[in-house]
Amino acid sequence: xxxxxxxxxxxxxxxxxxxxxxxxxxxxxxxxxxxxxxxxxxxxxxxxxxxxxxxxxxxxxxxxxxxxxxxxxxxxxxxxxxxxxxxxxxxxxxxxxxxxxxxxxxxxxxxxxxxxxxxxxxxxxxxxxxxxxxxxxxxxxxxxxxxxxxxxxxxxxxxxxxxxxxxxxxxxxxxxxxxxxxxxxxxxxxxxxxxxxxxxxxxxxxxxxxxxxxxxxxxxxxxxxxxxxxxxxxxxxxxxxxxxxxxxxxxxxxxxxxxxxxxxxxxxxxxxxxxxxxxxxxxxxxxxxxxxxxxxxxxxxxxxxxxxxxxxxxxxxxxxxxxxxxxxxxxxxxxxxxxxxxxxxxxxxxxxxxxxxxxxxxxxxx
Ligand code: NAP
Numbered sequence: 363x364x365x366x367x368x369x370x371x372x373x374x375x376x377x378x379x380x381x382x383x384x385x386x387x388x389x390x391x392x393x394x395x396x397x398x399x400x401x402x403x404x405x406x407x408x409x410x411x412x413x414x415x416x417x418x419x420x421x422x423x424x425x426x427x428x429x430x431x432x433x434x435x436x437x438x439x440x441x442x443x444x445x446x447x448x449x450x451x452x453x454x455x456x457x458x459x460x461x462x463x464x465x466x467x468x469x470x471x472x473x474x475x476x477x478x479x480x481x482x483x484x485x486x487x488x489x490x491x492x493x494x495x496x497x498x499x500x501x502x503x504x505x506x507x508x509x510x511x512x513x514x515x516x517x518x519x520x521x522x523x524x525x526x527x528x529x530x531x532x533x534x535x536x537x538x539x540x541x542x543x544x545x546x547x548x549x550x551x552x553x554x555x556x557x558x559x560x561x562x563x564x565x566x567x568x569x570x571x572x573x574x575x576x577x578x579x580x581x582x583x584x585x586x587x588x589x590x591x592x593x594x595x596x597x598x599x600x601x602x603x604x605x606x607x608x609x610x611x612x613x614x615x616x617x618x619x620x621x622x623x624x625x626x627x628x629x630x631x632x633x634x635x636x637x638x639x640x641x642x643x644x645x646x647x648x649x650x651x652x653x654x655x656x657x658x659x660x661x662x663x664x665x666x667x668x669x670x671x672x673x674x675x676x677x678x679x680x681x682x683x684x685x686x687x688x689x690x691x692x693x694x695x696x697x698x699x700x701x702x703x704x705x706x707x708x709x710x711x712x713x714x715x716x717x718x719x720x721x722x723x724x725x726x727x728x
Pocket of ligand 1 (some may be wrong): 374379380400401402403404436479480523555556558559706
């Protein structure tokens, strides 16, 4: 049972797909309270409800406490309320360099920055965390603060790309059970919302499959290596014992990224029954189980051959579960399976909130 806390937070990029989901998930959160929202100059100065008029995509209403907040321009650091200590950054700026500097700009002012952007994911001293896998990567934060001369409350932590969420926890579960995977062929079928709110109304993406998403295959192949890497004083050293080859496609699904995954094991190969039981019994370390957004069983194994499906399975575990089906031995690799996770929840806002809860539990956010 988690104890109530009262940490005041700001959501940057609050008007976008990830920002909206952040606000939805933070409504009534026992630890975090949203008291500030920020977006581009287009939205700033308006009430939040006016800024998202015609583009609020959540099935629930705009949270009452947020509806009348005046949207701040994210570039205006000085107008952020004094009692905010943590910012959730769900921005999509044009230039990665601009985003990198921007996130460290907030950290320099003493804010804990929890980001869903890709800009700092490959920055060596920035942890990229999936709590089920690499909660220990928070250990790099004191080195980040020292190397960059940040105040003791300021740092940047990021969550990884939404494309990898449907399979990396599965690889971790297998590794922990003594069956490390050393090669994976991944084909993703990624939802429209993964490309931001403008993609939902883009007619070119309807009734279509686009066989390329710029930059996505590189992220899908590289980001797991950092997550499975080790912390040193100089930053995180990436794992070298796993090869991933990825093909990423955009499909006309609103929410929920699917991944068709073929894997080969380094040594021993589990039986089909062992494989399924390892996944369905996988759980978080006991000390992390009291995080409000943590699931006792993050992986759901489905035996129905027609599952997982985005429409039926994306909201499992409030959008935080990874649904896995079609587990079978494979002719070319050892095994194959199909994974599915909610891209804007587990893959973005929910994953970021879970990471912020971990950082709070470890004393980095107060
Ligand atoms: P989005 O729907 O396009 O929203 C972008 C947000 O950024 C909006 O609040 C927008 O404000 C703001 N913004 C855009 N240009 C800006 C500028 N020049 N200056 C200041 N603010 C600006 O994007 P999203 O899908 O929510 O993605 C947000 C971030 O999360 C991105 O970095 C994305 O790569 C990452 N991400 C997304 C997903 C996903 O599934 N969608 C998953 C993982 C990570 P206005 O409304 O005022 O324009």
